[in-house]
Amino acid sequence: MRLQARYRWLPTPFRSLFLFLIWLLLNNSVSPGHLVLATFFAIFIPLLSFSLRDPQPLILKPGLALKQLLIVLYDIVVANLQVALLIIGPAKKLRPAFVKVPIDLTHDMPITILASCVSLTPGTVSAEVYPIPESLSEGEEPSQRYLLIHVLDLKDEEALIKLIKQRYEAPLKEIFQC
């Protein structure tokens, strides 16, 4: 995990890229004027806001991040179809369950991304991260974190935990190197 970017004038390179793209998308044009303005915003907004924020881990494997994004988008479509079928089908056959998934990620941001991926994909909604920070004493690091998820139709708990760990957590660990 690396918190410090390579260049001081570009503290958050991928957020800058994102700002650049969003400005162009908002204005729906690639005219030279908007390109210059987008570059200006992409460089100066992160510089101004960087000192106000907690340092976040940087994306160290951008290629893998892009691949993971495509995988998650594909999974969203598949999960949507599955959940639609489950809703149409008989409600009595569903086997809802709460499952605790042990997670190895340590920083808040990768955990947030993992929880969002879990919410958007395979018939699961993430509910809580344990242990709750308020229950820990100041500066104490929990030995093991858990993600509590609600499953609409649980078939095999072990297989679900394995799927989440392999398909969503392992690439995040690679991308942020933590």
Next chain:
Amino acid sequence: MISEWVVSILLLFGGAFILIGSMGLIKLPDFFMRLHGPTKATTLGMASILIAAMVFFANSKTGLSVKEILITIFLLITAPISGYMLIKSAIHHKLKAKEGTKGLDNIEDD
């Protein structure tokens, strides 16, 4: 002409998905299960409707519009967060889950 077909099919498809997601709100037995409809089934429906809007405007006088991509991004970012807030407050209020829900002892007191 073809684009009209594409737009109509996408609109029907999207509308059907949003309808199914809303049906889930009525049909499913408890709060935790109802939450699955709005966080998932409606995302695909919204995406289809937004793609239909892009195709429609690309063929009209206004020309290609890409703002719909932004709407999709914001929808994908905010849907899990609102789902999380809802389920967290449900757990805090100790809402009853449907009988036969497994793993209820996994919920810790807070």
